[in-house]
Amino acid sequence: MVIVLMGVAGSGKTTVGQLLATQLGWSFRDADDFHPPENVAKMSSGVPLTDRDRAPWLAAIRAHLAEKLARGEGAIVTCSALKERYRAVLLGDGSGVQFVHLTGTPELLAARIGARQGHFMKPEMLPSQLAALEPPTDALAVDIAPPPDEIVAHIRRLLALS
Numbered sequence: 001m002v003i004v005l006m007g008v009a010g011s012g013k014t015t016v017g018q019l020l021a022t023q024l025g026w027s028f029r030d031a032d033d034f035h036p037p038e039n040v041a042k043m044s045s046g047v048p049l050t051d052r053d054r055a056p057w058l059a060a061i062r063a064h065l066a067e068k069l070a071r072g073e074g075a076i077v078t079c080s081a082l083k084e085r086y087r088a089v090l091l092g093d094g095s096g097v098q099f100v101h102l103t104g105t106p107e108l109l110a111a112r113i114g115a116r117q118g119h120f121m122k123p124e125m126l127p128s129q130l131a132a133l134e135p136p137t138d139a140l141a142v143d144i145a146p147p148p149d150e151i152v153a154h155i156r157r158l159l160a161l162s
Helices: 013-024 037-044 051-071 084-091 106-115 123-132 148-158
Strands: 002-006 027-030 075-078 097-103 140-143
Touching: 002 013, 002 051, 002 084, 013 027, 013 075, 013 148, 037 051, 051 075, 051 084, 084 097, 097 148, 106 123, 140 148
Parallel strands: 002 075, 002 097, 027 075, 097 140
Antiparallel strands: none
């Protein structure tokens, strides 16, 4: 199984993902690592990405997921996956991919983004992400208000991962 932790900026994808991967002994990759330099430069300048910008990024993430599944390895990958069509690319044939949508209030998300140091995502980009979000109907929704260890325990219970 591979788990894709999805949600807008500030939802704790990386923090929760690293903790979950450590507890399960699975690999972890952050979707930010799959962005080409041009995308990072664009986002660092406060310019939202277009679907054209996202296409190679999503393809790279999908290739990683497919590789892990082909090897029969458990993996955690983070990705905003804001739109249904993005999730469809990541899902592939659907076998072995589980989306977990980390959700929170706009106020909590903005506070978390504002507290980050050295990250390309700026607080003023949050409204565009919230506007673009097409909430998934096929993902587990998990509230981000509790501490990360409680969020991870909740995800493990929901997915029966001991």
